[in-house]
Amino acid sequence: MPKFLIQASYTAEGTKGLLKEGGSGRRAAVDHVVGELGGTVEVMYFAFGDDxxxxxxxxxxxxxxxxxxxxxxxxxxxxxxxxxxxxxxxVDEAARRQVAFRPPGK
Known part of the structure; x- marks a missing residue:
């Protein structure tokens, strides 16, 4: 299954929702939306800074x-x-594939 790194930042409105629901509430919401499309959440962390x-x-x-x-x-x-x-x-498989590429100006 394809794996993705998701980085997110809440808007002011989203932060209000997080304060109301707490981290557990948001985790349940993420599990639900991902699961509805056949996916799984491998790991979820809250952070501070840009994300x-x-x-x-x-x-x-x-x-x-x-x-x-x-x-x-x-x-x-x-x-x-x-x-x-x-x-x-x-990545090993990608490195083995031959790709014909000419850089600009060459």
Whole structure:
């Protein structure tokens, strides 16, 4: 299953919701939305600084990740970034593939 790193920051409205529900309430909400599309939450941490929340999630496909991302962003309560994660083996496979590339001007 494709794995993604999710980094999120709450808007003022989202922070109010977090204060009302607590961390456990938000974890349950994340588990629910990810699970509805056949995914799982591997880990979820709250943080402070540029990001308020960091998760690693597994989804059956990138389209499922995109569906969640669009829905969450449309709420206006959270700003998110999703980064696809690759295993060491996947990077090894990519390194073995031949790619014909000509840099600009060469």
């Amino acid at each position: 308020d929340l960091v998760c690693i999630v597994d989804f059956p496909d990138p389209v499922s990740m995109a569906a969640v991302s669009l829905t969450v962003k449309a709420s206006g309560a959270v700003r998110t970034r999703a980064t696809p994660l690759l295993t060491v083996g996947e």
